[in-house]
Amino acid sequence: QAQLVQSGAAVQKPGASVKISCEAFGYTFVGYTIHWVRQAPGQSLEWMAWLNAGNGNIKYSEKFQDRITLSRDASASTAYMEVRGLRSEDTAVYYCAREVPIDYVWGTNRFLDDALDLWGQGTVVVVSS
């Protein structure tokens, strides 16, 4: 059964860094893209970045591009996200999620789309002095 298993909760002081891992089980890790999404307390979901686990291509949200770094270890089927310069506003649950490509026909047209079909359990990061 496919699953993503994330590293455990972390408590960090302002200005520190945190590195979260996301290990894939039950599917071919390098065949998919991994997204990182966070959710602050009581807030909605906020996309941060994605990493193509096969070719290593990365795209960062403009909001986070100066403070986060994505990486992967294909031999360990694991993706990583490091967040630097932590602030209290970074207190949130951080999720990794697998992107699944979708190829479908609607009417007479063919569409290529994607969705996040498999999510990690989330990693709580608390930033507090």
Added chain:
Amino acid sequence: DIEMTQSPSSLSASVGDRVTISCRASQTIARYLNWYQQKPGEAPKLLIYAASNLQSEVPSRFSGSGSGTDFTLTISSLHPDDFATYHCQQSYSAPPTFGQGTKVEIK
């Protein structure tokens, strides 16, 4: 970035009720719209992709419709397990963006 706006932000309903949640995009997104269900303390779960396609093993009481800028998630008969928060997400253009969520509570 494309802004996604859901309405209502929350609603109270009873088991057996028909529930409708709306999602509006700030620009046309064709049918590049996904819906997720999230229960407290859990990760989101994909319900519907490409506006109206039911994800595998999702009950048929869930349905999605719409195209362009206006989309709807419908639960035909609310089950106890359906009390949760529902999020829409556009996959039309980067960055992917989510609505603010609609919390479905027990009346």
